[in-house]
Amino acid sequence: MAQAKSKAKPKKKSGQKPGRTKIDRSADKIKALELRILGLSYREIAVKLDCSPAMAFNYVSSCIKEQQREPALNLIQIELGRLDEMLFALQKAVLSGNTKAIDTALRIQERRAKLLGLDAPKRVDVGVSGSDDSWRDGIEDLRNDKDTRASIVEITMKLAKKKKEAGNGMIKVDR
DSSP states (O other): OOOOOOOOOOOOOTTOOTTOOHHHHHHHHHHHHHHHHTTOOHHHHHHHHTSOHHHHHHHHHHHHHHHHHHHHHHHHHHHHHHHHHHHHHHHHHHHTTOHHHHHHHHHHHHHHHHHHTOSOOOOOOOOOOSOTTHHHHHHHHHHHOHHHHHHHHHHHHHHHHHHHHHSSSOOOOOO
């Protein structure tokens, strides 16, 4: 007996109608933003667009984010153009071996890489070397050290004295 193959239904995102294309969703985003600007609530927008209120909110939020991103991308393109012009102006001096021009060109290239996000983030190791209990051993060593204990007692006594002198419980710290 052959089993009938079941047709897999495309998964839909929560609040979306199945079969909506990317173009349909883009149009819905714009319409949702227009309706929100007109003062409609997300529930009212959801009814008009035949989606959930959460999806109406997502449409509006997404549209706003895209509009905010566009000017930033334009600014980056302008800055990259300026950097290109500077590099072009330095080209002859760099090729002739002028060290000042080479340094300037390198700084321009660093700025360009930073704008484009090409540099990998610097990795900082914040791990503790030694066993997991090594910090406990260090604290225990400090507790057993007579000089450290004497320093802690001395600092505590000075703080208590200053607190007593202040009279109001506030300690004035000398800087």
